[in-house]
Amino acid sequence: MKKYLPTALLLVVFEAVAFTLWLTKDNLFYLLNFSYIGLALSTGVFLYTKNYRHARRIVQLLVGLYMLIYLGLICNENMQIEGFWYYLFTGVFEAATIHYAVAKIFGPLIFGRGWCGYACWTAMVLDFLPYKTPQHPRKKIGWIRYITFAASLVFVAVLFLAHLGNLERIMFWAFLAGNILYYLVGILLAFAFKDNRVFCKYICPITVFLKPMSYFSLFRITCDKEKCISCGKCKTVCPMEVDMTDNSRGRKNGTECILCMECVKACPKKAL
Numbered sequence: 001m002k003k004y005l006p007t008a009l010l011l012v013v014f015e016a017v018a019f020t021l022w023l024t025k026d027n028l029f030y031l032l033n034f035s036y037i038g039l040a041l042s043t044g045v046f047l048y049t050k051n052y053r054h055a056r057r058i059v060q061l062l063v064g065l066y067m068l069i070y071l072g073l074i075c076n077e078n079m080q081i082e083g084f085w086y087y088l089f090t091g092v093f094e095a096a097t098i099h100y101a102v103a104k105i106f107g108p109l110i111f112g113r114g115w116c117g118y119a120c121w122t123a124m125v126l127d128f129l130p131y132k133t134p135q136h137p138r139k140k141i142g143w144i145r146y147i148t149f150a151a152s153l154v155f156v157a158v159l160f161l162a163h164l165g166n167l168e169r170i171m172f173w174a175f176l177a178g179n180i181l182y183y184l185v186g187i188l189l190a191f192a193f194k195d196n197r198v199f200c201k202y203i204c205p206i207t208v209f210l211k212p213m214s215y216f217s218l219f220r221i222t223c224d225k226e227k228c229i230s231c232g233k234c235k236t237v238c239p240m241e242v243d244m245t246d247n248s249r250g251r252k253n254g255t256e257c258i259l260c261m262e263c264v265k266a267c268p269k270k271a272l
């Protein structure tokens with residue numbers, strides 16, 4: 001039964017969030033929204049425990065499509081970082097701010113960058129590209145993320161300072177344009193660098209939140225040194241170039257782990 005504990009724990013955490021928000025905000029949407037996401041994530045973890053090899057991709061599609069199409073396009077919720085700034089400026093603790101608080105700011109203290117491995121609708125598409133693992137060494141251009149982060153903040157600040165009317169509509173178009181831009185840049189860079197996750201490694205502004213918080217993550221890949229035979233198979237399958245055999249918090253690219261479990265599956269000694 002122990003192997004089903006993460007499935008149950010995930011479901012309980014999301015149901016706790018769902019019920020708390022439903023009752024405190026008196027809005028049934030939160031109950032349905034977080035229950036759906038919790039159910040999708042725990043289904044994925046359950047399928048993983050059953051050794052189903054596409055478990056993660058199924059969760060990515062279930063959560064990513066729901067957020068992109070239902071919340072973004074149908075409900076007009078801008079869940080990108082611009083939407084977060086927008087709601088923060090208006091002082092409204094609603095969908096985008098709650099989403100960021102749970103998935104990208106405080107949640108990573110528990111589940112690290114699980115968002116990036118299982119829910120992000122940008123990576124949902126990028127992970128279909130052919131370069132599952134990087135073909136070249138990592139470049140020192142991670143500073144680009146701070147520029148995109150600042151640009152998103154300045155963009156929303158300018159909208160407010162300009163006192164434009166119908167900001168809600170503008171934010172919807174910004175959501176559409178932002179997503180198209182992310183997909184275009186992400187796909188082009190993936191082919192240029194021969195690495196599906198280039199966008200995540202260097203460009204994505206959300207990593208400015210995700211990386212420092214996931215440093216303290218409760219759930220993380222650790223290595224049993226007694227079992228490890230230093231064969232290196234785990235490192236060859238990691239899309240994020242993490243040194244998962246080093247158990248320290250400061251391990252190489254430690255805050256990049258998206259909990260995809262490829263290293264765990266590849267280890268012949270079940271050391272991870």
Ligand code: SF4
Nearest residue numbers: 116120122123200204
């Ligand atoms: S780094 Fe950004 S684009 Fe990549 S999976 Fe995470 S949130 Fe999505």
Ligand code: SF4
Nearest residue numbers: 238257258260261263
């Ligand atoms: S292969 Fe392992 S260390 Fe690399 S991102 Fe996936 S879970 Fe993390």
Ligand code: SF4
Nearest residue numbers: 228229231232234267
């Ligand atoms: S695949 Fe397993 S045994 Fe091989 S180096 Fe990695 S943790 Fe050690």
